[in-house]
Amino acid sequence: MARYALGRVGQALIVIWLAYTVVFLSVQLLPSDPVTIFLSADAAPDPAVVAAMQAQYGYDQPLIVQYLGQLAGLFVGDFGYALSAGQTVVERIGGVIGSTLELAGWAFVFAVVLSFVLVSVASLVKVRWVRAVLEALPPLFSSVPVFWVGLIALQVLSFQLGVMSIFPDGSFLSLTVPVVLLGAYVSAPIAQVLFKAIEQTYAQPFVDVLRAKGASETRIFFAHILKNSVAPAFTVMAMAVGALLAGSVITETVFSRSGLGQIVLQGVTAQDIPLVQGLVLITATAFVVFNLIVDLLHPLLDPRVLKAHPAAAGRTR
Amino acid sequence: MTIHTHSPAHTTADSAPVLVDIQDLQVTYGDSSPALDGVDLTIRPGEVVALVGESGSGKSTLTKAIIGLLSGSGRVTGGTLTFDGQDLVNASTAEFRRVRGTRIGLVPQDPGASLDPVRTIGYQLTEVFRIHPQKELRSKESQLAEAARLLDLVGVDRPEQRLRQFPHELSGGLKQRVLIAMAFALKPDLLIADEPTSALDVTVQKRVLEVFDRLAKQTGTAVLFVTHDLALATDHASRIVVLQNGRIVEDRDVRAIATDPQHEYTKLLVDAAGQRTPADDLLERALAAAGIKDPVPDLEAQLLPAVEVHGLTKVFGTGEAARRAVDDVSFSVPAGTTFSLVGESGSGKSTTARLILRLLHQDVGTVHVHGQDVSDLTGRQRRDLWKDLQLVYQNPDSALDPRMSIEKIVSEPLDNHRIGTRAERKAKVAELLEQVNLPPRVAAARPAELSGGQRQRVAIARALVLGARTIVLDEALSALDVLTQAQVLDLLDALQRDLGLTYIFISHDLHIVEQISDRVGVMQAGRLVESGTVREIFDSPREHHTQALLAANPGNLLRELTPVH
Numbered sequence: 001m002a003r004y005a006l007g008r009v010g011q012a013l014i015v016i017w018l019a020y021t022v023v024f025l026s027v028q029l030l031p032s033d034p035v036t037i038f039l040s041a042d043a044a045p046d047p048a049v050v051a052a053m054q055a056q057y058g059y060d061q062p063l064i065v066q067y068l069g070q071l072a073g074l075f076v077g078d079f080g081y082a083l084s085a086g087q088t089v090v091e092r093i094g095g096v097i098g099s100t101l102e103l104a105g106w107a108f109v110f111a112v113v114l115s116f117v118l119v120s121v122a123s124l125v126k127v128r129w130v131r132a133v134l135e136a137l138p139p140l141f142s143s144v145p146v147f148w149v150g151l152i153a154l155q156v157l158s159f160q161l162g163v164m165s166i167f168p169d170g171s172f173l174s175l176t177v178p179v180v181l182l183g184a185y186v187s188a189p190i191a192q193v194l195f196k197a198i199e200q201t202y203a204q205p206f207v208d209v210l211r212a213k214g215a216s217e218t219r220i221f222f223a224h225i226l227k228n229s230v231a232p233a234f235t236v237m238a239m240a241v242g243a244l245l246a247g248s249v250i251t252e253t254v255f256s257r258s259g260l261g262q263i264v265l266q267g268v269t270a271q272d273i274p275l276v277q278g279l280v281l282i283t284a285t286a287f288v289v290f291n292l293i294v295d296l297l298h299p300l301l302d303p304r305v306l307k308a309h310p311a312a313a314g315r316t317r
Numbered sequence: 318m319t320i321h322t323h324s325p326a327h328t329t330a331d332s333a334p335v336l337v338d339i340q341d342l343q344v345t346y347g348d349s350s351p352a353l354d355g356v357d358l359t360i361r362p363g364e365v366v367a368l369v370g371e372s373g374s375g376k377s378t379l380t381k382a383i384i385g386l387l388s389g390s391g392r393v394t395g396g397t398l399t400f401d402g403q404d405l406v407n408a409s410t411a412e413f414r415r416v417r418g419t420r421i422g423l424v425p426q427d428p429g430a431s432l433d434p435v436r437t438i439g440y441q442l443t444e445v446f447r448i449h450p451q452k453e454l455r456s457k458e459s460q461l462a463e464a465a466r467l468l469d470l471v472g473v474d475r476p477e478q479r480l481r482q483f484p485h486e487l488s489g490g491l492k493q494r495v496l497i498a499m500a501f502a503l504k505p506d507l508l509i510a511d512e513p514t515s516a517l518d519v520t521v522q523k524r525v526l527e528v529f530d531r532l533a534k535q536t537g538t539a540v541l542f543v544t545h546d547l548a549l550a551t552d553h554a555s556r557i558v559v560l561q562n563g564r565i566v567e568d569r570d571v572r573a574i575a576t577d578p579q580h581e582y583t584k585l586l587v588d589a590a591g592q593r594t595p596a597d598d599l600l601e602r603a604l605a606a607a608g609i610k611d612p613v614p615d616l617e618a619q620l621l622p623a624v625e626v627h628g629l630t631k632v633f634g635t636g637e638a639a640r641r642a643v644d645d646v647s648f649s650v651p652a653g654t655t656f657s658l659v660g661e662s663g664s665g666k667s668t669t670a671r672l673i674l675r676l677l678h679q680d681v682g683t684v685h686v687h688g689q690d691v692s693d694l695t696g697r698q699r700r701d702l703w704k705d706l707q708l709v710y711q712n713p714d715s716a717l718d719p720r721m722s723i724e725k726i727v728s729e730p731l732d733n734h735r736i737g738t739r740a741e742r743k744a745k746v747a748e749l750l751e752q753v754n755l756p757p758r759v760a761a762a763r764p765a766e767l768s769g770g771q772r773q774r775v776a777i778a779r780a781l782v783l784g785a786r787t788i789v790l791d792e793a794l795s796a797l798d799v800l801t802q803a804q805v806l807d808l809l810d811a812l813q814r815d816l817g818l819t820y821i822f823i824s825h826d827l828h829i830v831e832q833i834s835d836r837v838g839v840m841q842a843g844r845l846v847e848s849g850t851v852r853e854i855f856d857s858p859r860e861h862h863t864q865a866l867l868a869a870n871p872g873n874l875l876r877e878l879t880p881v882h
Contacts, residue, residue, distance in 0.1 A: 206433050206434075208386055209423065210433070212386065212421075213418040213444065214414045214416075214418030215444070224433045224435075227435050301435060303435065303485070304483070
């Protein structure tokens with residue numbers, strides 16, 4: 001188990017390093033350097049200013065020096081300087097990430113709870129049409145655009161009913177509405193994968209053996225079916241980080257919330273390469289961390305995973 | 318045309334109380350014709366009844382109806398079914414739950430998939446006591462102790478340790494013992510065993526069934542034992558019920574059925590189970606068909622070997638974990654004959670087959686096929702070898718691509734080797750389908766529309782399409798029921814005669830091996846411990862291991878009752 005965990009952590013670090021390298025290299029593919037691009041956004045920049053700024057931020061150094069220097073910076077939390085904000089990237093992101101984490105975190109919790117409740121009720125309910133309706137919900141959630149429902153919610157709750165402020169004011173509704181919208185959207189793939197996995201688990205012969213033991217359907221579902229079926233759903237949850245961040249950008253824009261979404265928009269519009277680079281790296285890290293958590297949880301859910309990695313399972317037992 | 322024949326033994330027991338009483342039971346799936354059509358069956362306390370029939374005869378439906386687990390659209394559409402006086406046809410789910418596990422137990426067909434893979438053995442065994450709370454088994458410790466006692470009872474070694482293990486850490490035989498322990502945990506009055514050992518090899522099967530017999534006797538539990546193997550049924554049951562097309566065609570004492578089968582279908586089953594066609598006869602028949610009157614004494618020796626392996630060794634793993642899967646195996650198979658490899662699971666039969674097929678590379682030794690040294694073939698040469706040497710695999714369901722038509726499946730090797738025009742390929746496929754006795758219309762069908770036996774015929778046709786002269790059959794008949802096995806055996810026999818094919822036949826079913834083989838090799842732990850003609854091996858086995866294998870072969874009572882004809 002220890003070797004399995006170490007192996008996974010090592011793989012995660014390699015993925016982050018690769019992500020950073022790809023981002024660094026793709027920036028080099030741009031026709032110019034970050035300073036020139038940033039300064040060119042408005043008008044033709046003064047070459048002297050460009051040269052001065054390049055020297056200040058180290059963009060005049062040879063590539064390999066830049067690469068290693070920036071890589072070394074990452075280890076001490078130095079992501080460079082966000083040109084458009086006049087702050088370091090860490091300060092810029094740190095200033096708004098709390099708001100995004102609040103939104104994304106609650107939306108994630110809501111999505112997980114919603115998908116599990118949906119799937120559990122649909123699996124145990126005996127009325128056929130209720131089941132059919134519940135199974136139809138996830139595709140509906142994933143096909144309705146968040147911004148559209150968001151605008152309707154704003155229109156109805158703020159303008160017509162006047163119960164919610166147009167701008168976030170810290171009230172219950174101003175957080176709940178975006179959380180529910182984003183959460184429902186993110187829950188869709190989780191619930192769909194769970195439905196499929198549960199259907200496959202129910203088709204296995206051991207379920208009949210459980211019934212023959214006299215187990216109730218509730219016991220069969222919660223004590224056996226669920227544990228057998230959650231592994232693929234966990235994988236989707238880790239992938240949902242992407243949908244969560246992308247959804248955050250839209251949701252934050254619709255509900256005028258500050259957050260990563262806002263600075264992603266800003267960074268891209270202002271062509272602030274160091275800021276975008278930092279954001280990409282944070283997203284990649286979030287992906288990797290979530291996948292790592294899933295990989296580490298997997299053997300606890302399904303003991304066969306370690307067997308499938310004999311080298312990792314090793315002689316620890 | 319139901320024939321009800323009652324044996325004297327059966328009628329004298331009429332005064333005893335009845336545990337299961339089924340009258341005129343009819344079960345239907347959806348809108349199709351009934352799967353069970355007027356079944357009458359009684360089971361008395363402590364009685365061991367074997368339910369025999371081919372796949373699709375309704376065996377599983379009958380057992381599922383008794384335990385209330387009819388799948389999908391299945392429902393009882395007529396008749397009565399009572400268990401110890403309780404009506405089970407109209408029983409509610411809650412009522413059924415009180416009966417299941419406590420009074421009726423189930424030992425399922427496939428031990429590999431019948432335990433929850435993500436729960437420990439201990440959790441699943443003690444679950445019975447949590448579902449049906451027992452006065453003296455309230456605490457977790459007492460439940461675990463009882464579970465360990467049960468495991469010990471069914472002959473599982475190191476029970477305390479096993480309780481903490483997961484199903485994938487146990488062998489098939491051990492898993493089935495766990496399932497038996499689970500079914501016997503609350504000493505049910507009736508145990509339904511649905512082909513409990515069809516997934517196990519003969520020696521394991523014998524040990525598992527011995528445990529089963531012993532427990533049933535000790536607890537006075539009645540057993541309804543489902544099997545498609547009449548030989549197995551005669552060894553373990555006191556009464557045999559034969560089911561065909563949803564009707565009981567014969568229901569009599571074991572000895573009466575074995576010695577004097579009444580119904581046509583039962584006669585077929587008894588023949589198939591007891592049939593012995595000595596290979597010498599086959600050879601003589603083949604020679605006669607070829608117009609040769611007197612076989613030359615050393616005929617075999619004159620035939621060029623189709624396959625010859627020498628000193629074949631294959632080691633899996635390294636260091637401490639290294640295991641000799643195949644250990645210095647040598648044998649030679651004359652062209653036009655059948656050589657069978659028998660042995661327990663893990664004895665190296667399949668590895669040997671894969672070495673011959675060049676799907677694996679040996680560590681030491683040589684392989685010759687049709688006189689050519691193929692020990693180090695690679696790439697292109699290997700593909701050419703496979704025109705001559707083909708494999709028919711155990712499970713026809715997974716060996717055929719479900720999305721391809723039968724015609725496409727059979728002609729695929731021709732396509733791969735770019736042989737012939739489209740019209741020629743089509744003609745070749747039609748010719749082969751005819752050769753394996755499949756009607757021309759199956760060409761357009763998909764594998765799912767065919768029966769297991771038909772699918773295996775397709776696999777054989779595919780193996781022959783490039784003109785292979787030697788075929789490796791790896792457990793090729795294991796997934797089929799007895800009568801279908803007999804038909805495919807006939808086909809293999811005919812093809813061998815017509816085309817002069819050589820078979821390397823791998824099986825744990827000694828009964829089939831005895832019918833098909835000219836020579837037999839017995840493998841144990843990677844070594845070929847004994848080989849000889851089929852009569853030498855079966856009539857006078859020298860090695861202890863061979864004798865043990867033969868003793869485990871079911872049907873001893875049947876052989877005693879129906880001597881070789």
